[in-house]
Each structure stands twice: as C-alpha cells, then as structure tokens.
Amino acid sequence: MSRIAACFEALRKQERKALIPYITAGDPQPSVTVPLMHALVQAGADILELGVPFSDPMADGPVIQAACERALRHHVALHDVLDMVRSFRASDEQTPVVLMGYLNPIEVMGYVEFAQAAHDAGVDGVLTVDLPPEEAHDLVIALKDRQLDPVFLAAPTSDDSRIRSMSDCGSGFLYYVSFKGVTGANRLDIASVRDKLVQIRANTQMPVGVGFGIRDAESAARIAEFADAVVVGSALVNRIAELADDPDRIPVEAPRVIADMRAAMDKVSACA
Numbered sequence: 366m367s368r369i370a371a372c373f374e375a376l377r378k379q380e381r382k383a384l385i386p387y388i389t390a391g392d393p394q395p396s397v398t399v400p401l402m403h404a405l406v407q408a409g410a411d412i413l414e415l416g417v418p419f420s421d422p423m424a425d426g427p428v429i430q431a432a433c434e435r436a437l438r439h440h441v442a443l444h445d446v447l448d449m450v451r452s453f454r455a456s457d458e459q460t461p462v463v464l465m466g467y468l469n470p471i472e473v474m475g476y477v478e479f480a481q482a483a484h485d486a487g488v489d490g491v492l493t494v495d496l497p498p499e500e501a502h503d504l505v506i507a508l509k510d511r512q513l514d515p516v517f518l519a520a521p522t523s524d525d526s527r528i529r530s531m532s533d534c535g536s537g538f539l540y541y542v543s544f545k546g547v548t549g550a551n552r553l554d555i556a557s558v559r560d561k562l563v564q565i566r567a568n569t570q571m572p573v574g575v576g577f578g579i580r581d582a583e584s585a586a587r588i589a590e591f592a593d594a595v596v597v598g599s600a601l602v603n604r605i606a607e608l609a610d611d612p613d614r615i616p617v618e619a620p621r622v623i624a625d626m627r628a629a630m631d632k633v634s635a636c637a
Contacts, residue, residue: 367461367489367490367512367514367536367537368459368460368461368489369412369461369463369489369490369514369536369537369538370514370536370537372411372412372460372461373538373572373593373594376411376593381630381631382589382592382593382594382595382630382633383411383412383538383572383574383593383594383595384409384410384411384412384585384594384595384597384623384626384627384630385410385411385412385413385414385463385574385576385594385595385596385597386405386410386413386414386596386597386598386601386622386623387414387415387416387429387465387576387596387597387598387601387602388401388402388405388413388414388415388416388432388601388602388605389416389418389429389432389433389435389436389602390415390416390417390418390436390441390445390446390449391418391435391436391437391439391441391445391446391449392418392432392433392435392436392602392605392609393432393435393436393605393606393609393612393615394435394439394612395436395439395441395445395449396612397612397615397616398415398449399449399452399453400616401605401615401616401619401620402415402449402453402457402462403453403456403457403616404616404617404619404620405620405623406457406460407620408620408621408623408624408627409623409624409626409627409628410460410623410627411460411461411594412460412461412462412463412594413460413461413462413463414463414465414492414596414598415446415449415450415462415463415464415465416429416432416433416464416465416466417443417446417464417465417466417467417470418432418433418436418437418441418442418446418466419433419466419467419469419470420433420437421467422467422494423467423494423495424494424495426599428598428599428602428603428606429598429599429602431606432602432605432606435606435609442470443466443470443471443473443474443479444474444482446464447482447483447486447488448486450462450464450483450486450487450488451485451486451487453487454486454487458487461489461490461537462487462488462489462490463488463489463490463491463492463514463516463537464483464488464490464491464492465492465494466492466493466494467493467494467495468493468495468496468504471491471493471504476503476504476507477507479507480504480507480508480510480511480513481511483508483511483513484511484512484513488513489513489514489537490513490514490515490516490537491504491508491513491514491515491516492515492516492517492518492540493515494518498517498527498530498531498533498534498535499530501515501517501534502534505534505535509536514535514536514537514538515534515535515536515537516535516536516537516538516539516540517531517534517535517539517540518540518541518542519531519539519540519541519542519565520541520542521542521543521557521561523565525564525567525568528564528565528568528569529568529569531569532568532569532570532571535571536571537571537572538571538572538573538574538593538594539565539569539571539572539573539574540574540575540576540596541558541561541562541565541573541574541575541576541592542576542577543557543558543575543576543577543578543579543588553577553578553579553580553584555584555587555588558575558588558591558592559591562575562591562592572593572594573592573593573594574592574593574594574595574596575588575592575594575595575596576595576596576597576598577596577598579595579596579597579600579626580597580599580600581600581625581626582625582626582628582629583629585597585626585629585630586626586629586630586632586633589629589630589633590633595626595630597622597623597626600622601619601622601623604618604619604622605619
C-alpha cells in the first residue's frame with residue numbers, strides 16, 4: 366500500500382479528513398522549504414503538496430505565480446525540489462509528498478529518469494497540471510512502475526467518461542478543482558461542489574480532494590463535511606509572501622493557517 370493510500374485509510378478509520386497544504390519549493394528561498402514542510406506536518410497536515418517552480422504556471426493565479434518567481438530567482442529547478450524531498454525524508458518517512466507542477470521540466474528530464482529519481486527521493490505522487498489523461502500513458506506507466514501515484518485534476522466541466530478516464534489512469538486520490546479559473550480566486554460555491562462530488566463518486570472509488578477557493582478555516586470545514594480531503598494553496602502561500610522579508614519567521618508563523626484549518630475540520634468530524 367502506498368503512503369497516500371495508507372494515509373487515507375488511517376484517516377477513514379479515524380473518521381477524519383485529509384488536510385493537504387500546497388507550498389512552492391524554494392519560496393521565498395530554498396533554505397526555508399524543508400523546515401516549513403516539517404512545521405506543516407506538526408500543524409496538522411496529512412499530505413504535503415510541493416510545487417515545482419515553473420516560468421509559466423498557467424493554472425495558477427497571481428499569488429502562486431509570484432511564489433514561482435521568487436523561487437526561480439534562486440534558480441530552483443526540478444532536481445533541487447527532489448533534493449528537498451530527500452532531505453525531508455531523512456526525518457519523516459511517513460507523511461506523503463505529492464509533487465505538483467507542469468510537464469515541461471519532466472519532459473526535459475525524461476519520464477523514466479524522472480520517475481526513478483522521484484521514487485529514490487521519497488516522492489509519493491505526481492500531479493502534472495497540463496497533462497490530460499488522454500496524453501498521459503507513457504508518464505503514468507513510468508510512475509506506476511515505480512510505485513508512484515499519478516494524480517489528475519477534475520473540473521466542473523468534467524463529464525462521467527472523463528472522470529472514469531482519470532480514475533483509470535490515476536491513483537492515490539482525485540483532485541477536484543472547485544471552479545473554472547485559476548488558483549486564488551474567491552468564488553467557492555459549496556452547494557455546487559457538493560453536487561459535483563456526488564457525480565464524481567459515482568465514477569471513481571478513489572478519495573476525492575477539493576482545492577481552489579479554500580481561503581480560511583470556515584471554508585475548509587465546510588468542504589470537509591463531504592470531501593475526503595481539503596487542499597489549500599493560495600491562502601498559505603500568501604502568508605509566506607507576507608513573511609518573505611523575514612524568512613526565519615515562516616516555519617513558525619505560516620503553519621498557523623493550517624493549524625486553524627485542522628482544528629475547524631476536526632470539529633466537523635467530531636460532530637459527524
């Protein structure tokens with residue numbers, strides 16, 4: 366059983382929901398990333414989503430675009446991100462780590478070479494934003510051959526056949542993007558998300574995580590009422606940006622965003 370599958374199974378038995386924070390590797394400087402990863406786990410994160418900096422993050426809004434720019438000023442590349450995961454694994458062998466990014470750096474490295482390097486570093490899953498399931502066969506094979514979970518994005522426009530295609534190709538969990546648009550927007554429609562998850566669950570057995578638009582503890586708790594996982598990115602990355610001039614404060618103060626969400630989500634579980 367993969368670390369991701371084991372995490373969801375343990376949470377299911379505890380009647381709790383997964384909290385998955387996203388950070389951009391190397392933001393605002395490389396030395397912050399690994400201490401921040403550990404601090405997020407201590408704050409209540411169940412799975413870590415580590416963004417690979419990219420020059421054209423088309424699915425991301427201004428907050429994460431700026432995070433990529435800050436990381437790229439330090440020339441943080443895919444191999445550096447893998448080194449960060451390897452360093453994290455030196456003292457945390459349990460928490461799943463999912464790389465989130467775009468296809469170009471993986472293609473440059475090569476699918477097989479990347480999959481092997483990611484496995485060796487301790488990565489558990491890979492979410493490639495701009496790779497649809499119809500084009501993903503070669504990368505999926507390379508990942509699954511090395512016990513890595515390919516994670517796909519479902520959208521409000523995804524129909525039954527496409528959801529089934531993602532389910533057939535993917536593993537670990539399915540990531541539902543809660544609205545049409547980029548990260549960081551503030552237009553979360555709880556009722557629409559709830560309705561869409563009914564459709565998604567009719568077409569997959571995988572856990573379903575919801576991201577985009579989750580900005581605070583209240584919205585995280587409301588999503589946790591019916592989703593298997595809550596993914597938070599821009600709210601956390603924005604707090605990191607606010608602390609960028611004093612990076613030593615980031616592992617201490619930024620995880621409070623996650624701790625507040627964890628507490629609110631656990632209250633929902635306790636009342637369920």
